[in-house]
Amino acid sequence: MAEEEEQVFDFGSKKKKKTKDKKEKADKDEGAKEEGEVKLQGVEGWTQGELHPYKDLLERLYKIIEEHNPEVGNKERYILKPPQVVRVGSKKVAWVNFSEICSMMKRPVDHVVQFVLAEFGTEGSVAGSATTRAEGQGQDGQLVLKGRYQPKHCESLLRKYIKEYVTCEMCKSASTTLRKDPSTRLTMVECSKCGATRTAASIKAGFHAVTRGDRKAAKQLK
Known part of the structure; x- marks a missing residue:
């Protein structure tokens, strides 16, 4: 049994590495480099x-x-009111x-309104619509928002919109x-200068406060 367990496997003798040929080839390459001429294998008569x-x-x-x-290197500054x-x-x-501002950004009013209402989490409408005409609020082109917002809030919101949907x-x-x-x-954003195209994030609905009218409409549906 001991003889069976102790098995000797013979894989043959290991082949010796041919280091001599490689050394001669390296010496030839170094000699060619010293002379200032480097030749590619398979290409006769080629010199560096x-x-x-x-x-x-x-x-x-940069010149090409x-x-x-010519428009790639020029940075244009776009100023909004x-x-x-x-x-x-x-x-x-x-x-x-x-x-x-929507016309200066070249974006549809409905899309910007949807973004503003979703980010502020409030209700509002553009003056000139049926709701604002009935209430007699604002002039045409104005966005009437429910809440007390300041210009700095709207400016911060515009920066976010420009980064996502304009730039x-x-x-x-x-x-x-x-x-x-x-x-x-x-929703895709396409650049007219470099031709790049990217996918813009979808506008998610923000917080909507339940009003008395919403509760009344829900009761009528029941």
């Missing part, structure tokens, strides 16, 4: 050309980009230049368009 510094190559690259795309907010009664405010993430340009993909139903 002139070496260009990294700085020269970088300047050449500027010739073909600050939000103008006035009190309407004791519980509401009116964003006076809301429609004007291109690749070239930081504001020359973009907002469209909805019919197949995926996703």
